[in-house]
Amino acid sequence: MSNELTSGSGPALNEYYNASQLRADSWSRLKADSARLAAAAASADTSSLQRRVAETMAMLEPIEIYWAFPGRHNFKHLQRLFELGEYVGMSRSIARIVRSLMSNAYRHKAIPLGLNGETEEQEDADSVIESAEEVAHQRPYFEILVVDNMTLGQEQALRHSLRKMRRSEDQFIYEAVIVPSFEDAVIAVLQNHNIQAVVARYGFSYRSVHNFALLHRSLTRIDERHIADLQSEDYGIALARVCETLRPELDFYLVTDQSVEDVAGRVPQNCRRVFYNQEDYVELHLNILRGINKRYKSPFFSALREYARQPTGVFHAMxxxxxxxxxxxxxxxxxxxxxxxxxxxxxxxxxSGGLDSLLDPHGPIKEAQELAARAFGAKQTYFVTNGTSTANKIVVQSLIRPGDIVLVDRDCHKSHHYGMVLSGAQVIYLDSYPLDQFSMYGAVPLREIKHQLLKLKKAGKLDRVKLLLLTNCTFDGIVYNVERFMQECLAIKPDLVFLWDEAWFAFARFGPTYRQRTAMHCAKALRERYCSDDYRETYVAWKEEFDKLDPEDEATWLDRPLLPDPDQVVIRTYACQSTHKTLTSLRQGSMIHVYDQSFRTKVEDAFHEAYMTHTSTSPNYQILASLDVGRRQVELEGFELVQKQVEMAMVLRQAVASHPLLRKHFRFLTVQDMIPEEYRKSGIKKYYDPEDGWTRIWEAWAEDEFVLDATRLTLYVGDIGIDGDTFKNRYLMEKYGIQVNKTSRNTVLFMTNIGTTRSSVAYLIEVLVSIAHELEEEFADANQAEQRVHARKVHSLTKELPPLPDFSRFHGTFQPGGDDSTGEGDLRTAYFLAYDDSKCDFLPIEDDTIEKKLKAGEDVVSAMFVIPYPPGFPILVPGQVVSPEILEFMRKLDVKEIHGYRPEIGLRVFTREALSEEAQKN
Known part of the structure; x- marks a missing residue:
């Protein structure tokens, strides 16, 4: 199979991000070309059309074997019609296939393809608009994957046997996709989002007979070293393990001719049943439906819906x-x-009445949270109805006692900083690498975290270090190598607790590439690894080499990967997710996920107290129901939705990079722009290049220290002389009604989500083209004075960007014992000291008042959180010393919104006397 389509039949293959995108475009192209071929006069030269149709069908053939509709049998029949010159019948059937694929009609009724003499009127029956009642009573549809080497006739017989098992009372309906090999099964699982269950029989081979590059990208995600050399009878168990890694939500069923007792003891947890030799179709059918129903259950939503149907007399407080x-x-x-x-x-x-209490769940809320824990890979999951800001405070308060040292990503969400105040933590702020040219921060390098932990160890304070708090992924899309960060930090502090703020990353669990960088996945992977004999052997060998080095030399620890002692390490991981931000939930619907080996013994009581402290006694039941249904959705179609979400983001990148006018004025920042080279071991620079096509991102996500979430698209607008805030409001919002969440001085952040459609992507492209045309006209009509003004704006937005300041330091008054060797600060004392107006003063930043104090050797200490929007993180916290760099940054900010700073009265700081009095108390 050629990797490029013949000229004239469509775009080159390297312009397609995935086979799903190619499949949709190929069917549309085939519909148009076959219609023209059918309509051509008998005397016309149709050789070009015939060649185009033949090429497109050849392109679709290796893709369609992985889908139940239209199915391999029907596709073969289309090819026969083409070979016989039956272009009219072929065209009708292709048109009906495309309509059914676009409308999803095949999911709820049989689609006759005009292959048996149906009239054109009968073929168009699917175009009738169904009533709302008909739609409501449609049974959910899915597909199962059967792995066995069968002839076409045997395939048809198997499908017939499974269809005979259908009953009118079945809640769901399904069709089978049948593939002959291990590799084909992996491709199908990663390409066909309709697949919800896998049935592996004992008669399949390992290699696929197809060699289609776009599909075979999927195979880079499996480690062949331990599979290809297996005996064929063990392929089924190996496939179950691969499916558990790639799509853990899938139900797996194994049919074996070996001893079922032996096999049942070796299969992974996703294997629901093992059948011996020839499966009982009734049992298989019932087990498949039962497995789907376990994911389909939404206990609290069902209870609330049932409650709403009941006649009730209301004599309570609402x-x-x-x-x-x-x-x-x-x-x-x-x-x-x-x-x-x-x-x-x-x-x-x-x-009552079938409902439940969020604060003391024993019924449907409890069950809904348990199902959510299963879906997200957690040991415990808790619903939160007032946002992740509250979820963050719950976790921090349950884990931290006054005096505990916490390492915090300085540019994390402000709720974490307030959580530190409430808990009385001694805070060490970690600096992310700056992206000065875009007025944003990246993420905290691993070397910086290890350096801080080693300083604390040297100072004898490591026992007081309790928590590392990082944002994954950041608002701008920087994603940590969670597994590596946790592993190396645990090598220094084996019982370190991790809190990963995944407010913008809830969707990541349901994409194979993204999942490997989520907190819950990595926590489970590390726990299983450290319990294994293989890891113990690896650790012993590593320790022998490490002990030959100088342990007092910091470079010994910083310059090489570290491994934790399996006899000491404890996995303690928490993740807070804003479900409403990236999955289906009403606003403020969030979840706390826990994978903590010490939760039952050390945290549970404190957690429940913190949960009671911050959770309303009147939680919103609609939010809870939406969290329950949102969980159901992602367990059954999260893989599809996330796949489409990433695809839409890639399409946007491609459109801007390939369009002559758009790339003249705009560009989306690339991986190279957002992540310095030292953190990109893979060497990846961008996701798409017009000349080279798409980059294979799996390797980068597997090994790089940081990666870029493809669904975050940061549009650079500095070259057009319009700041991000103006571009958002004046152009996107006021003129075209396009909403975005975030801007920086010279960028605008777009995000795709599970609800993004191709139409919405097309609309954004149209809008950007319209804006580009408008800018072209403005530039062409500008006089010399206007051109100079424009040039100054461009220079300001591209060259005169204030460097992003690092965290300065806590004033000695707020450092425990006056010790500044490790940098922790008492944020709580500083915060509440500012409640006394007599201890505070206001200093202007426009003149040289603060500089004079600094030159005189006096510390100027902030009494407030000062948070400019954008970038949206504190540049000053209570108790922090104002540095010349921070002062310069504040002066050069051109944003309208700065929380904690009022220009008319100045910067709120502590008086010298207040600092002296507080220092004497300590």
Whole structure:
């Protein structure tokens, strides 16, 4: 198979990010070309059209074997019609296939393809618009993957046998995809998002007979060293392990001719049943449906829906319950019309009638949280109905006692800083690498964290170090190598607790590439690794070599990978996720995920107290129900949705990089722009290049210290002389109604999500093209004075960017014992000291007042959190010394919103007397 389409039939293969994108475009192209071929006069020269159709069908053939619709049998029949010159019948069938694929009609009814003499009117029956009631009663559809080397006739017989098992009372409906080899099975699992279960029989080979590069990219994700040399009878167990890694939500069923007792003891947890020799189709069918139902269950949503159906007399504290206060009103009936009645029928303050209490769950909320823990790979999961800001405070308060040392990513979300105040932590702020040219920070290098831990160890304070808090991924899309960071930190502090702020990363669990950098996945992987005999042998060998080096030399620890002692290491990991930000949930719906070996013995009681402290006694049931349903969605279609989300982001990158006008004015920042070379072992520079096509990102995500989340697209607008805030408001929002979350001085951040469609991507491209045309006209019509003004703006946004300041230091008054050797600070004391106005003063930053104090040797100490938006993180915290660099940065900021700073009265700082008095107390 050629890796490039023949000229005239479509784009080159290297322009496609994945086979799904190629499949959709190829069917559309085939529909258009076959229609023209069918309509051509008998005397016309159709050789060019015939060649195009033949090439497209050849391109689709190795892709379609991995999908149940239209299926290999029907595709072969289309090829026969083409070979016989039956272009009209072929064109009709192709048109119906495309309509069914676009409308998803094949998911809920049989689609006749005109292959048996149906009339054109019968073939168009699927175009009839179905009623809402018909749609509501459609059974969810999925596909199962059967791995066995069968003839086409045997395949048909198997499908017929499975269809005979269907019953009217079945809750779901499915079709089978049948592939002959291990490699084909891996490709199918990663390409066909409809697959929800895998049935591996004992008669399949290892290698695929197809050699289609776009599909074979999938095979780079498996380690062949331990598979290819296995006996064929062990392929099934190996495939189960691979599926567990790639798509852990899938149910796996194994059919074997070996001793089932022996096999059952060796299969991984995703293997639901082992059948001997010839499976019982009834049992297989029922087990498949039962497995899907376990993921489909949404216990709290179902309980709330059932409650809403019940006739209830309301004599409790919510007038809005059952909608009574609205339906009886003469003035707010429009609220009921807007929201509909169900939302009010489901409003209650009761925890009876089949419902449950969030603060003390024993029923459907408890079960919903357990299902969420399974879905996200956690040991425990807790729902939060007032956002991840609260989730962060719950975790910090449950883990930290006053005096504990916490290492914190300085540019993390402000809720963490307030959590440090509430807990009384001694805070050491970690600096991320700066991206001065874009007015944003990256992430904290591993070397910086190890350096801080070693300083604390040398100072005899390592026992007081409790927690490392990092943001993964950052707002701008920088993703940590979570497994490596945890491993090397545990080598220095074996019981270190990790809190990963995954507010923007909840979706990552459901994509194979992304999952390997999530907190829960890495926590489980590390625990299993450290319990293995292989790791113990590796550690002993590493320790022997390490002990030959000088342990007092910091470079010994900093310049090489570290391994923790398996006899001492404890995995203690927490992740807070804003489900509502990247998955389906109502606003403020969040989750706390826990993978802590010491949770039951050391944390559980404190966690529940912290949970009680910060959680409302009147949680919003609608948010809880949305979290439950959102979990159901990602367990059943998260893989598909995340795959499409990434694909849409890649399409946007490609569109801007390839369009002559767009790339003249705009560009999306690349991996090379966002991550310095020293942190990119893979050498990857960008995801797409018009000349070289797509980069294979799997290797980078497996080994680089930092990677860039492809779904974050940072558009650079500095070259057009428009700052990010102006571009967002004046151009995107006011003119075209496009909303974005974040800007920097010269960038605008776009994000794709699981709801992003190709139409929305197309609209954004149209908007950017329109803006580019508008800019072209403005530049062409500008007089010399306007051109000079524009040039100054461009220079300001591209050359005159203030360097991002590092964290300076805590003032000695707020350093325990006055010890500044390790840099921890008492944030809580400084925060509450500022409550006394008499201990504070206000200093202007526009003149040289602060400089004079600094030159005179006086420390100027902030009494407030000072947080400019953007970038949205504190550049000053209570108790921090104001440095010349921070002062310069504040002066050059051109943002309108700076929390904690009022230009008309100045910067709030502590008086010299207040600092002296506080120091004497200590």
């Amino acid at each position: 007038p809005i319950s059952r909608g009574k206060s609205i339906t009886k009103s003469h003035w707010i009936k429009d609220m009921g019309e807007f929201y509909g009645l169900n939302i009010f029928l489901a409003e209650t303050s009761a925890t």
